[in-house]
Amino acid sequence: MIIDENTMSDSFIEKRLRSLETPEHARVLAIARKMEGVLNLSGGDPDFDTPEHIKEAAVGALRDGWTHYPVTYGMPALREAIAEYHGKYGVDWKPSEVIVTAGSGQSLYASMAGTINPGDEVVQLEPYYVAYHGLIEYLGAKEVPVPLLEEEGYRLDVEALKEGITPRTKMLILCNPSNPTGTVYTEEELAAVADLALENDLLILSDEVYNELIWDGRSHRSIAALPGMRERTIVSMSFSKTFAMTGWRLGYLIADESISSMIARMPIGYRVNTFVQMAGVAALTGPWRPVREMGEELDRRRRFFVPRLNEIDGVTCHMPEGSIFTFPSIRGLGVKSVDFCEALLKESRILVRPGVAFGQAGECHVRIPLIRPVETLERVASAIEDLADGLRG
Ligand SMILES: Cc1ncc(COP(=O)(O)O)c(C=O)c1O
Numbered sequence: 001m002i003i004d005e006n007t008m009s010d011s012f013i014e015k016r017l018r019s020l021e022t023p024e025h026a027r028v029l030a031i032a033r034k035m036e037g038v039l040n041l042s043g044g045d046p047d048f049d050t051p052e053h054i055k056e057a058a059v060g061a062l063r064d065g066w067t068h069y070p071v072t073y074g075m076p077a078l079r080e081a082i083a084e085y086h087g088k089y090g091v092d093w094k095p096s097e098v099i100v101t102a103g104s105g106q107s108l109y110a111s112m113a114g115t116i117n118p119g120d121e122v123v124q125l126e127p128y129y130v131a132y133h134g135l136i137e138y139l140g141a142k143e144v145p146v147p148l149l150e151e152e153g154y155r156l157d158v159e160a161l162k163e164g165i166t167p168r169t170k171m172l173i174l175c176n177p178s179n180p181t182g183t184v185y186t187e188e189e190l191a192a193v194a195d196l197a198l199e200n201d202l203l204i205l206s207d208e209v210y211n212e213l214i215w216d217g218r219s220h221r222s223i224a225a226l227p228g229m230r231e232r233t234i235v236s237m238s239f240s241k242t243f244a245m246t247g248w249r250l251g252y253l254i255a256d257e258s259i260s261s262m263i264a265r266m267p268i269g270y271r272v273n274t275f276v277q278m279a280g281v282a283a284l285t286g287p288w289r290p291v292r293e294m295g296e297e298l299d300r301r302r303r304f305f306v307p308r309l310n311e312i313d314g315v316t317c318h319m320p321e322g323s324i325f326t327f328p329s330i331r332g333l334g335v336k337s338v339d340f341c342e343a344l345l346k347e348s349r350i351l352v353r354p355g356v357a358f359g360q361a362g363e364c365h366v367r368i369p370l371i372r373p374v375e376t377l378e379r380v381a382s383a384i385e386d387l388a389d390g391l392r393g
Pocket residue numbers: 044102103104105106129175179207209237238239240246250251
């Protein structure tokens with residue numbers, strides 16, 4: 001038997017898995033694991049509890065005997081509730097075009113594995129949500145990063161995006177609102193992406209998991225709602241952030257039947273727990289007040305934390321427009337992001353993610369989520385201030 005890197009051999013798997021590692025963050029994480037009492041802000045799990053009516057729906061479902069196998073792509077009640085919910089964003093999806101998944105991690109995997117061939121090019125805006133990078137590599141596709149610049153406020157650069165597109169480009173990933181930059185793309189930016197997608201026959205993977213966490217009077221716009229885009233957009237969604245359901249593992253994707261039927265054929269064990277799906281129905285049908293309250297609290301945190309960071313010499317931070325993250329630049333301190341994070345961990349027992357973990361365009365930044373109360377964020381800001389004082393000497 002001939003084994004080389006192109007066959008399904010150990011070396012193939014090894015190579016794929018190696019490409020998923022993010023050494024920058026791994027180094028800091030390894031140090032954190034050996035320490036006690038670390039404030040872990042390296043992920044995106046907010047401190048909010050799942051609203052009571054959602055928990056009750058799951059408990060009630062179990063008591064009512066919803067303990068058998070669910071149908072494969074999602075319970076009809078949930079697929080209907082999802083399609084109806086998206087109607088408010090101006091896209092008329094059919095319930096049959098929804099595939100319910102175990103979190104949006106699974107929906108991202110299914111969306112890409114069901115549409116991307118090895119060697120295809122996938123364009124993504126950088127800094128990016130790390131999972132995309134791993135998936136592109138894992139599927140043997142070629143990642144084409146298009147940087148978003150701090151000095152441009154992380155806005156879309158249409159010319160740079162055009163340059164990233166070649167005849168081999170199959171997909172463009174759009175994270176809107178963006179993790180980690182907090183950018184909410186405008187109608188004009190979305191229209192420019194849509195034009196490029198139509199001209200170049202591209203699929204758009206639109207990750208909209210922060211669609212309800214947007215501030216300052218902005219409203220979410222799904223690129224799928226733009227003319228001609230319903231047929232070429234896969235919307236990937238999660239209950240994790242909107243409903244404080246990170247531990248429930250409930251997400252979904254929606255795409256035109258021509259695309260969703262391909263994705264449905266992926267042998268990746270769809271069928272999410274029945275009672276979790278019932279809780280999902282309760283989440284979408286409301287009441288929505290808890291979601292609004294979480295958004296307001298995140299807004300308070302953002303309004304406190306960003307100006308506070310900007311008081312620190314050598315640190316600048318854009319006000320995020322949506323999501324749950326801030327992405328301050330530490331360029332003024334003349335230190336690499338991973339070294340900064342290591343020093344912050346060792347001096348203050350605070351773990352945050354170095355910007356370079358989100359791609360080279362994220363270097364000289366750190367990602368700090370708004371997942372703890374103002375008092376904790378003040379502790380973080382003052383630790384950064386002390387570190388910055390020391391670095392400036
Ligand atoms: C942009 C983005 N997409 C998807 C996810 C995954 O969400 P989940 O797997 O909890 O549904 C996250 C989680 O942080 C995220 O930030």
